[in-house]
Amino acid sequence: MKKTTKRSSAAVMNRSQRRSMRAFAPLFLLPTVAAFCIGFVWPFLQGIYLSFFRFKTLKFTTFVGFDNYEKALEDETFLRSFLFTVAFTLVSVTVINLVAFAIAFVLTKGIKGSTVFRTVFFMPNLIGGIVLGYIWKMILDGVIIRFLGSTLALNATYGFWGLVILLCWQQIGYMMIIYIAGLQNVPTEYLEAAKIDGAGSFQILRHIIIPTVMPSITICTFLTLTNSFKLFDQNLALTGGAPFRQTEMLALNIYQSFYNSVSNMGIGQAKAVIFFVAVVIIALSQLYFTRSREVQE
Amino acid sequence: MRKVFSMALVFGLMLCLFPGCTDKPADDDPQAGKVYYLNFKPEANDDWQMVAAKYKEEKGIDVKVVTAASGDYEKTLGVEIDKENPPTMFQVNGPIGLSTWKDYALDISDSEIYKELISDDFALKQDGKVYGIAYVYEAYGLITNKKLLADAGYSIEDIKDFASLKRIAEDIHSRSKELGFDAFTSSGLDGSSAWRFSGHLTNLPLYYEFTADNVTTQPATIKGTYLDNFKAVWDLYINNSATDPKTLTSKTGDDAVAEFKEGKAVFYQNGTWEYANATAIGKENIGFLPIYFGVDDAKQGLAAGTENYWVVNSQVSEADQKATLDFMKWLATSETGTMALSSGEMGFTSPFKSAKKPDNGLYAILDDMLAKGDTTSVKWMFPYTPNTDAWRAEVVSALAAYSAGTGDWNGVKTAIVDGWSKQYQASHQ
Known part of the structure; x- marks a missing residue:
């Protein structure tokens, strides 16, 4: 009709x-x-x-050519924060995707209360980064003071893992939702056919499920990769870079060199452009690699 | 017809996107000018909002006051000043701050507010021209709970120098269980509290060094001559307090205030601006001691000075500049203005001819000491700090590491001395 x-x-x-x-x-x-x-x-x-100017405010600027870029690349804290960010991204992308996929896998098995669990896991994603940062700072400091006799701000290793825990807690739920959507789209005929052919559950996962949810994997790795690489709020609130700017990620490093400089904000601006280029290169190459593994139904 | 209609819709939508272009308030007199003050002191925010309302009531001029978060003034100013309606009135911390904001500082040598200053010392000058007006004179030291001191068997007169301060503090700390209170409030290194040490306590070694070496402008390097004394005071603070030195980074300014208010500690390093909080222990119980530094204790007074200069933005319209100068004059001379500056959370001692004396016991103690004349105030040297926020952040990290035992004192020395030349380079490149 x-x-x-x-x-x-x-x-x-x-x-x-x-x-x-x-x-x-x-x-x-x-x-x-x-x-x-x-x-x-x-x-x-x-x-x-x-980024080609020396400036403190937009009203008074002086052209300096590539001077800002030279200074940005000479800055050792910039390089250090880059390495820290890369390490952080590798760890958090791996952990978030593995755990999110595992939870999604379990929650699509039709166990009782799946919907409740989905909601609960998704909820952390609704809280803003700064708030999360401060809450987790209190929680983690409490635990670390009690059992390790230190604080987050004193030890870069604790700071690193604190950030990983925080980001995992926040992002796993979101990625889980995407994986659930992907897993629900796996055609049951494939699964049945595989079962009849005598495939074990690992083989089904490896050869049927993962290839069909590849689009979800693409989007999830893309999101976690860029989110981790660009992380700012959580970094600012949780560690603020302490101790000695050792837990400073790229975005925070840029922010600091932008606002903590009394004479020239152009260096921070140049860093931001370099940062943008890095994010684009990483994100595009990741998309290229995972896309090429997607199968067309 | 339809085409005309759709064009009109598009146009209407565009207008909606730029609200600034259409809704000009009609009742405002463009000649009157307006005032926008970017306030530095978070504790005085409510009072400033009240002053703004009163000024609007009396003079009919709009005054907008925005307060920057603690430790974020420079950032906020940098952002605000680029906006279409920038602050017409802001503040700098002294000669170094002025050189940063020189492009925005109006020459106010001929202004009436300048003539209201009790002494030329309170004018911020460069090349013979006046750019800043100090509006408050402050002092810091050890705010002391005299009642608790008496409970422990001492009087404030017993504390005459670093040695006696150390003896008494250590005695109180050792008996803290039976007394029910400790010597020092927590020396928190959270951002809300760390400036008391990275800014105010480091001023003491800087002051003695600069005085000994006759330094009168921002030096490119410092020597750190008196850092051993600094260490002695810091050790005294963190070892004679109820707070585990390992947890200092998680302690806030509010924590220290609360400990002092609740009578859990005798000494609290802070300044005249904390009077309202300090009265919680009873006005009669408040004492105010110099932070004895072991250099020239007999002569050492409270650390007094100012890092608060009003500056008029030279980049706003003349009407706004005039409105701002009128507002300043009103603050310094009118009944309502002087009352506002000297009462409430502000409670300033202002260096203006018709300024009222604040009801502030800490200022009273400072005045007494100045009147006696046998001590010299420790001058505020921290306005000379290059790239202040960055320098302080490193000092705080180093102090935290030292206190927790994960770093040593050399780290603190490096952060202070090498950090100075590093930040000097960075701010002069």
Whole structure:
């Protein structure tokens, strides 16, 4: 019934009407395009432009060429925070995806209360990073003071693992939802056929499930990779870089060199451009590698 | 027809996107100017909002006051000053702060507020021109609970120098279980508290070094001559307190205030601005001691000075500049203005001719000491610190590591001495 009315109304719409509909296209595109330009394109271009200037405020700028980039690359804290960020990203991407997949796998097995568990696991994702950072700082400091006689701010190793725990706690739920969606799309015929052919559960996982949920894996690794690499709020609130800027990640390092400098914010700006390029390279190459492993149904 | 209609819609939508272009309040007189003050002191925020409301009531001029979070003033100022409606009135901490914000500082040599200053010492000058007006004179030291001191069998007169302070503090700490209180409040190294040490306590070694070496401008390097004394005081603080030195990074400014208010500790390092909090122990019980440093204790007074200078933004319209200068003058001369500055959480001693004396026992003690004249105030040298926030952050990390036993005192020395030249380089590149 529905289908027929739809088709008939489409047939009724003549060419001129369709053209006049098209005239409205800019109207519907406008808010998004405007927001995108105001919120992203313009600041981005201005950011690149400013990275070639020495400035404290936007009113008084001096052109310095690539000077800021040279200084940014000479800065040893920048390199150190880069290495810290890479290590952090490797660990958290692995842990988050493995655990999220495992939980999703269990929760799609149809055990009692799955929906409740899904909601509970998803909830941490709804809390903002700064709030989480401070809450976890209290929790972790409490535990560390009690059992290890130290604090997060005193030991870079604790800081590192504290960040990993925090990010895992926050992100696993979200990734789990994506994996659940992927797992529910695995055709039951495949699974049945594999079972009849005598495949063990590991073989089913390895040869049927993982290849079919590959799109989910792509999107989850992409999200966790970029989220970990760009982590800022949680880093600022949990460790603030202490001790001695050893737990400072790239974004926080940029923030510090931007705002803690009395003379030249351009160095921070140059770092931000370098950071952007790094994120793009990493994200695109990851997409390329995981996409190539996706199977077409 | 439809085309016209859609165009009109698009246009209308665009107007909605730029609200600033359309809704100009009609009742505002553009000639009157407006005031926007970026306040430095979080504890005085409520009072400033009240002052703004009163000024609006009396003079009909809009005053907007925004307060930056503790330790974030420079960041906030940097962001705000680039906006379309930047602060018309902000503050710098002294000559170094002025050189950072020189492009935005209006020459106010001919202003009326400048003529209200009791002494030229309170004007911030560069090349013979006045750019900043000190609006508050402050002092810090050891706020002391005299009642607890008496309970422990001492009086405040017993503390005359570092040696006697150490003896008494250690005695109180050793008997803390039976007394029910300890010598020092927690020396928290959380951001809300760490400035008391990275800023105020480090001022003592800087002061003695700069005085001995006749340093009068920002030096590129420092020697750290008096860092052993600094260590002695810091050790005294952290070893004679109920707080485990390992946990200092998790202790906040509020923790220390609470300990002092509840009578859990005798000594609390802070300044005149904390008077309202300190009165919780009873006005008559409040004492105020210099942080005896073991260099020239007989002559050492409280650490007194200012790092608070009002500056008028030179980049705003003349109407706004005039409104701002009028507001400053009103604060310094009018009944309401002087009352506001000298009461409540502000409770400032302001260096203005018609300023009222605040009801502040800590200032009273400072005045007594100054009147007696046998001591010299320790001058505030920390406005000379290069890249202040970055320098302090490293000192705090080093102090935390030293206190917890994961680092040694050399780390603190490095952070203070090498950190100084490093940040000096960074801020002069």
